[in-house]
Amino acid sequence: MEHEGKSITGPVTTLITREIKPDRMNDFEEWVKGIYQVVKGFEGFLGADLIRPRDHSHPEYVVVLRFDEYEHLRAWMGSTEREEWLKRSKEMTVGELNIQEAHGFEPWFTLPDHPHTQVAPAKYKTVILTILALYPPLLALSTFLAFVLPGWPRPL
Template identity: 30%
Template sequence: MHADPPVTVDVVQRVRRGNEQAFEALLEQIVSTASTFEGYLGSSVFRPNHNDDSEYRIVFKFDRLENLKRWEHSKVRQQFLTQARNLTVDAGTFSIITGLETWFTLPAKPGMLPPPRYKMVLVSSLAIFGIDRLLMFLPLGWLAQLPSVLRAY
């Protein structure tokens, strides 16, 4: 499973002035088509905040890297990219994120990298430890009524 992890693809694209409606229509087709591919988990579109901004951020999630690669190398996606070149300022940026970094995706902040792994491990460990300590205070007498397989924890 580690060799083929879940992935998040972060796409940043700047649209040429006057092409916003055409890009929105194309984007709708892209998301709709991507959703038909195996392993597609969803996507989010972050549109420009104001009229002076032309930057779109599109986040795609796939269950496995292999399924993402199938989508990326598909003929239909290549056709969409060709169409998008006519509507955008440049080729845009594409980032593939795997593992715990996907928990810390910052889609509204262009160019920001996820925190270092040691910080993610520290935050996750503290959260798990805190939940474990809280569970110790629960009255656990009702667990005696459960089958031994469920009580083993």
Template identity: 30%
Template sequence: MSVHVAITRSVRPGCEAEFQQALTEFFQSSFSHGGVIGASLLLPPPGSDSREHGILRTFASEAERDAFYASPEFQQWEKRAQTLTEGEAQYRELHGLEAWFREPGSPKPPRWKMAVATLAGVYPTSLLLGALVIPNLHSLPHPVASLIVGACMVTMLTWVVMPLVTKLLHRWLHSNV
């Protein structure tokens, strides 16, 4: 089971471009570590005074995560990052639906809100796939057709639907209502 880790760092004023470039280079080299299966940079909103940068890392397992953070490559990156950032990096492991609702510096929304937002993404996606994809799969064996539908669903939710849903529902998700 994959492990998602959200890291928040406050970048020193004037070091934003250098930090982003150094992190991009480290992202590329970090994939040589077999257990790293994903890495993303979350930038502060344009025009914002925030200097908080978010990093989302995905590992194949807890053991791979631990091996990565103990590696000489990570230790070298950590020393470099400390010259470009202020304070300590904040690490938080994300579980289940929480990975879609990550926001550096903010607490995660309540589970019931995450469930409602997920349903708001899954339901129309399943209707769309049911109308456009499933009718074209009748000649395939059921397990193959199900795999194709599942792959389409996961792809659409991960890269299109849930980013849009969480953006549209951002205020509600992070409010106390």
């Protein structure tokens, strides 16, 4: 699948930011429970999280949706069910809906207070950090197993 000139494979995460009217926060949380029941029936849905606002005078919620692949996310984003649920939320919200998609390891490195102001790290930084985090423990495990199991191949 191509998106903005890039090939996308693997899991995709979507961050949806919405400011809610302060007197409608409880209604919005009930709305989130309802839409969750709908989205979890969609193919490829992996899970969702709700990040509640810290400042109740400016209640901005972040909904995190995870799908196994981009095509399944697009199916949800283009569905009539989603559109109907969004119409129900209009009376509870202020301003426009903000949607940001993150692919691969990006969500690990960008858990923003305001996702629309964050920029994902450069891909090479993500690769370097992943290698530095994974290689040493795997090398230690392989060395330990080679000691415990003499026939085990030596690490590189």
